[in-house]
Amino acid sequence: EVQLVESGGGLVQAGGSLRLSCAASGFTFDDYAIGWFRQAPGKEREGVSCISSSDGSTYYADSVKGRFTISSDNAKNTVYLQMNSLKPEDTAVYYCAADYLIELTGAVADFGSWGQGTQVTVSS
Numbered sequence: 001e002v003q004l005v006e007s008g009g010g011l012v013q014a015g016g017s018l019r020l021s022c023a024a025s026g027f028t029f030d031d032y033a034i035g036w037f038r039q040a041p042g043k044e045r046e047g048v049s050c051i052s053s054s055d056g057s058t059y060y061a062d063s064v065k066g067r068f069t070i071s072s073d074n075a076k077n078t079v080y081l082q083m084n085s086l087k088p089e090d091t092a093v094y095y096c097a098a099d100y101l102i103e104l105t106g107a108v109a110d111f112g113s114w115g116q117g118t119q120v121t122v123s124s
Contacts, residue, residue: 002026002113006095009118012086018120020081022096027113029053033101034079034111036070037112038092038120045095048105051079059104064090086122 010018022034035050049070052061058070069082079096095118097111 001083002098004113004115006043006094006096006115006118009094009120011055011123014053014086014088014124016086016122017082017084018086020083020094020096020118020120021117022079022081024079025094027098029077030074031100032098033104033111034072035059035097035104035106036079036081036119037095037097037108037111038090039095039117039122040089040092043092045108047108048094048107049081049100050104052101052104057104059106063107083120086120088122088124090120091122092120094120 003025005023030053033052034106036048039045051070067085072079096115099111100114
């Protein structure tokens with residue numbers, strides 16, 4: 001059974017930083033892609049960043065390029081999302097997701113396994 005557990009969310013002031021973690025189990029981590037997604041109240045879930053655990057290739061949404069960094073520790077089966085220069089518009093529930101993928105596009109529909117989410121709130 002695939003399990004994904006997010007942690008690291010919280011309340012931060014604009015301009016601050018947070019690091020999210022996604023601990024994965026129940027599948028061969030090295031074969032999968034892991035993605036971070038977010039959903040703000042009243043909005044659709046959107047792709048933030050993805051990483052291929054096999055080759056390290058990454059995807060970033062334009063809105064977070066240069067501010068967020070995704071990384072993977074295959075020994076720990078954990079993916080991190082370092083979020084710097086946070087803005088109030090980054091406020092959302094952040095979810096990690098996993099699936100066997102060849103191409104990373106950040107599309108929600110590409111991912112079949114999801115975590116429960118962690119709240120990130122950025123105050124102005």
